[in-house]
Amino acid sequence: MSSHGAFTSVSARRTFARPIPASSSTPSPPPSAAEKAKRDWPESVRHYVQRAFAAENTIASIPRQEMEIKLKKIISNSAENNTLGTIDWVKLPLPQQMILEERARPPLISANPPWGNGLAPLSLQETNVKSTDTSSKKRKSSEMDISQNGQEKIPPWRMASVRNVFEDRVTHPDKRQRNDVAAKVSSKSHHNLANRKKRFEDGQSGYLSQQPFSPSKASTPQDVDQGPIIGRSQDLEKRYFRLTSAPNPDTVRPLLVLEKTLDLLKRKWKKENNYSYICDQFKSLRQDLTVQHIKTEFTVSVYEIHARIALEKGDLGEYNQCQTQLRALYSQHLGGHPEEFKAYRILYFIHTSNRTDMNDVLADLTPTEKRDPAVKHALDARSALALGNYHRFFQLYLDTPNMGAYLMDMFVARERLNALSNICISYKPDVKLRFFTEELGFESDDESARFICDHGGQSFLEERDGEVRLLTGKALRFFETARNVAFKKVDIKGQI
Amino acid sequence: MEVLCREFWHANQEGSGSLLAATISPIAPPSYLNRLDAIYHDTNAASISKDISYSLTKTAHAAIQYPNPEITSWTEIYSAYWYAIGAILAAEHTTTRPDWTKVYEAWKDVANTVIKGYSSGVLEAWTLPVLYTVGKHLRSFAIKADEHARASGTDASFNAGGLQDDIAGDFGKNEKLEDAARVINRMFTLCISDRAPLEESRKWGLYYITNLLFKTYFKLNSIGLSKNILRALSASRTDMPTLDSFPRSHIVTFKYYVGVIQFLEEDYAQAEENLTSAWHMCHRSATRNIELILTYLIPTLLLTRQQLPSPRLLSPYPRLGALFAPLTLAIRIGSLSAFDTALAEGEHEFVKRRIYLTLERGRDICLRNLLRQVYLAGDLDEEGKRNTRIYVKDFAAAIRLGEAGGSAGNMDVEMDDSGSGSGSAGENNDEVECLVANMIYKNLMKGYISRERGIVVLSKTGAFPGTGI
Structure with a gap:
């Protein structure tokens, strides 16, 4: 079509200049351009006009004048209704075809309807002429392309694709799939991003002005989206700040430096055990990985280590953030220890008593994963609790792989109270303290006695024949209450 | 146009x-x-x-x-x-x-x-x-x-x-x-x-x-x-x-969903009410909908009333039959091994329908039926009263047998409780005590455990509530 386009557009311009003198000043082809002179007509409309004037489309029985009037009406009408962008101009029958069609049909009503606004010829057009029908069908496939690439507002996926241009610059030959991934960012998150950017725009200029050495022109919001950067910072340590503008390569550490950072952090953690420092450092480490789009086994190990440290310190919020990320990373098969963390997930859902999520975890497990010792342990612990088999549960508790015990510690007290009230109701008249120590996974009689006393049950303990016993019958109602309190909703932070 | x-x-x-x-x-x-x-x-x-x-x-x-x-x-x-x-x-x-x-x-x-x-x-x-x-x-x-x-x-x-x-x-x-x-x-x-x-x-x-x-x-x-x-x-x-x-069609669907939501939240009493009324109101020829309702009503009733679906109920719905029949049978005869197998085999489907975690608890009913048989197998005294004191080791033997896949019917096989047996969960009496304690705690059994003497003393009347004994 474009091959003869150049030729026809010339003739079109000439003909329009003649009947409407006012439009002579405007170089643009459209007919109704008289009033709205400088209007920039969409490409598709111009093509439509060109086709209307093309020699091969002329119909002998229709004078050019009549066709021009019709054409003008179609376009001005659509401009008035703001449908220029929505009409599929390629498919639309040409004016001469419409006229032909109208002639072929007797007028349906005698007078123009009052709402017709003198546009009767258009509204009368009730059925398509066969010829237009078939011709449009033949062209269907190419039309789809045109309408899709049409110039309406830029859809989100196209905005996302803009950054692929920059992605190509990055040298990660192994990460080809990132292009697809980048292009798939949902329009919603895009929208949120845009909002957030706007929010920070004001403060941002001030922040940047404090860095006169900053060479990057990263201050405009559009730049934020433009793909990964490559850091130039050589500092091993860096404090964490939430990003409020595009990252500055001068303060971002490249992968090689980050690897050294991780080693340093591991050493420091062992030596100093300073959690607030470590957590801060890991967050900036994660941030640097993200802005550089580094998604490798190294990324996985950073998140895993941070998750383990957070777990050890009982920082559930941070732990959950890492778990969420790890889940996505594992789905990309980047290595790491997916089974270990799946087991943690199961234990965590025991803690939160979240049956819906537990069900989802069970649904996701593959048979191979179920055989993994850590996952199997977590599953066994879950089923033991579900069936009230506290005996088995506390045996499993004493033999927990990896760092699962940190998670189990969170709900073990509650399960002990549960078992305690269970035992109180079914054993008579009393039970040795030793029995509790063994059944409920305590390390010593002292510890179990303390547990009972801590929950206010000291009056039910009695020493006889050199042995401490618990008067089960009397203690029953007491532990029942303690148990119910313990099972009340768990406070959850940053839940997955 | x-x-x-x-x-x-x-x-x-x-x-x-x-x-x-x-x-x-x-x-x-x-x-x-x-x-x-x-x-x-x-x-x-x-x-x-x-x-x-x-x-x-x-x-x-x-x-x-x-x-x-x-x-x-x-x-x-x-x-x-x-x-x-x-x-x-x-x-x-x-x-x-x-x-x-x-x-x-x-x-x-x-x-x-x-x-x-x-x-x-x-x-x-x-x-x-x-x-x-x-x-x-x-x-x-x-x-x-x-x-x-x-x-x-x-x-x-x-x-x-x-x-x-x-x-x-x-x-x-x-x-x-x-x-x-x-x-x-x-x-x-x-x-x-x-x-x-x-x-x-x-x-x-x-x-x-x-x-x-x-x-x-x-x-x-x-x-x-x-x-x-x-x-x-x-x-x-x-x-x-x-x-x-x-319109009835709106209400049936609404009650079904509300029932399922309550089911998932473990509010089984409410779930039973809504699902039952959905079931009663549902058009008889809407097979698919009845199947869906029953998928959740059956596990609900298993927990709330220890009721099992009869073969007659399941027969018009082959899909439901395949889903529930093996499990139902295992519970009915009190076979722990059959129950475990049925649960494991159906796990995928059960998890998909979100009923696995509920059905799993049916094992309690299965165990109750097994222990009940132990009690029924006991001797009668001169007055025709059944012995209500049962050794924990007898229960242990039954559980071991049940888990090893034997039928609970042949209880005359004397098992030695000191032997390590099949090595599965039934390996020691503490765990059996724990299971019995659970039965009592959940009111599936009436009585108490006397740990010192190693016996379970069952209530003279209604030792197994709701089962006619």
């Missing part, structure tokens, strides 16, 4: 919402398979709205005044409908990759024009089936669009930069369906906020739209959102028609 408009006026004259809804269906009726093609090729993008408003006026029976808001509204709706048909036909006829996202977006425009029609008060309550049809198909187009998006891309979407600190973003797997849920939610608001007198209120559409919303939330795996809807419903319950004045 004229056909469409004639259908429209006919429906209007009849005052039939379902006829009106049929005019805007994206699926051609069997009697007129060509309907969509005919409508679509009847006009073109330049003249669509003129065409429709003209035809609507022309085909009207009485003289219509202009401007007529009804005609304006329906012109908008049918124009959007025309564009949607175009997208549908394109998607159906293409041999390469159908663009269901485009279909969804086009249909969403239809939904929006319809919602606008209602909120501006032009569309009356009797036209509610139009809203149903539009909402129903909005959901199915969204599902299709998401399926295609998933098939053509990687699963997890990642934050490719921006201001996020972490790498992975939301799991954007159901983008369109989530969007559809928002639109349907607007329909819900449209219905619940209508203050017109009851006879002409959109409140009559509430339960249908609620069901649609539940369905969407279930599919999205965000069942928690249903709670908000339930809360809104119960808040406005006072100025609502009573439940039984709504």
Whole structure:
């Protein structure tokens, strides 16, 4: 079509200049351009006009004048209704075809309807002429392309694709799939991003002005989206700040430096055990990985280590953030220890008593994963609790792989109270303290006695024949209450 | 176009919402398979709205005044409908990759024009089936669009930069369906906020739209959102028609969903009530729906009343039979090994239907039946009274046998409790005591354990509540 386009557009311009003198000043082809002179007509409309004037489309029985009037009406009408962008101009029958069609049909009503606004010829057009029908069908496939690439507002996926241009610059030959991934960012998150950017725009200029050495022109919001950067910072340590503008390569550490950072952090953690420092450092480490789009086994190990440290310190919020990320990373098969963390997930859902999520975890497990010792342990612990088999549960508790015990510690007290009230109701008249120590996974009689006393049950303990016993019958109602309190909703932070 | 408009006026004259809804269906009726093609090729993008408003006026029976808001509204709706048909036909006829996202977006425009029609008060309550049809198909187009998006891309979407600190973003797997849920939610608001007198209120559409919303939330795996809807419903319950004045089909589905939500929250007593009434009200020939209801009612009754489905109940539904029969049989005969096998074999299906965690607890009933047999196998004394003191080691032997796959019937096999036996869970008496303690705790057994003497003392009357012993 474009091959003869150049030729026809010339003739079109000439003909329009003649009947409407006012439009002579405007170089643009459209007919109704008289009033709205400088209007920039969409490409598709111009093509439509060109086709209307093309020699091969002329119909002998229709004078050019009549066709021009019709054409003008179609376009001005659509401009008035703001449908220029929505009409599929390629498919639309040409004016001469419409006229032909109208002639072929007797007028349906005698007078123009009052709402017709003198546009009767258009509204009368009730059925398509066969010829237009078939011709449009033949062209269907190419039309789809045109309408899709049409110039309406830029859809989100196209905005996302803009950054692929920059992605190509990055040298990660192994990460080809990132292009697809980048292009798939949902329009919603895009929208949120845009909002957030706007929010920070004001403060941002001030922040940047404090860095006169900053060479990057990263201050405009559009730049934020433009793909990964490559850091130039050589500092091993860096404090964490939430990003409020595009990252500055001068303060971002490249992968090689980050690897050294991780080693340093591991050493420091062992030596100093300073959690607030470590957590801060890991967050900036994660941030640097993200802005550089580094998604490798190294990324996985950073998140895993941070998750383990957070777990050890009982920082559930941070732990959950890492778990969420790890889940996505594992789905990309980047290595790491997916089974270990799946087991943690199961234990965590025991803690939160979240049956819906537990069900989802069970649904996701593959048979191979179920055989993994850590996952199997977590599953066994879950089923033991579900069936009230506290005996088995506390045996499993004493033999927990990896760092699962940190998670189990969170709900073990509650399960002990549960078992305690269970035992109180079914054993008579009393039970040795030793029995509790063994059944409920305590390390010593002292510890179990303390547990009972801590929950206010000291009056039910009695020493006889050199042995401490618990008067089960009397203690029953007491532990029942303690148990119910313990099972009340768990406070959850940053839940997955 | 004229056909469409004639259908429209006919429906209007009849005052039939379902006829009106049929005019805007994206699926051609069997009697007129060509309907969509005919409508679509009847006009073109330049003249669509003129065409429709003209035809609507022309085909009207009485003289219509202009401007007529009804005609304006329906012109908008049918124009959007025309564009949607175009997208549908394109998607159906293409041999390469159908663009269901485009279909969804086009249909969403239809939904929006319809919602606008209602909120501006032009569309009356009797036209509610139009809203149903539009909402129903909005959901199915969204599902299709998401399926295609998933098939053509990687699963997890990642934050490719921006201001996020972490790498992975939301799991954007159901983008369109989530969007559809928002639109349907607007329909819900449209219905619940209508203050017109009851006879002409959109409140009559509430339960249908609620069901649609539940369905969407279930599919999205965000069942928690249903709670908000339930809360809104119960808040406005006072100025609502009573439940039984709504169409039965709406209510059955509504009760089913509410029952399932309660089931998932372990509120089994409420779940039993709602599911039972859904079951009683459900049309007998709606096999699929009865199956769905029973899928949740059976596990519920297992826990609340220790009731098992009879073969007679299951026989008309082979799918349910396959699902529940092995487990039911195992519980009935008290075979722990058969129960474990049945649960493991059905795990995939059970988890998929979210009943695994509930059925798992059926093992308690299974164990109860086994222990009951131990009791029944005991000797009678001179007065014909059964021995109520049972050694823990006897229970242990039964459990070991049961877990090893033996039938509980041949209890005369004397097992040595000091031997390590099959080595599975039944390896020591402490665990057996624990299991018995559980039975007592859950009131499946009456009595107490005397640890010192190693016996279980059962209650002289009703040792196994609800089983006639």
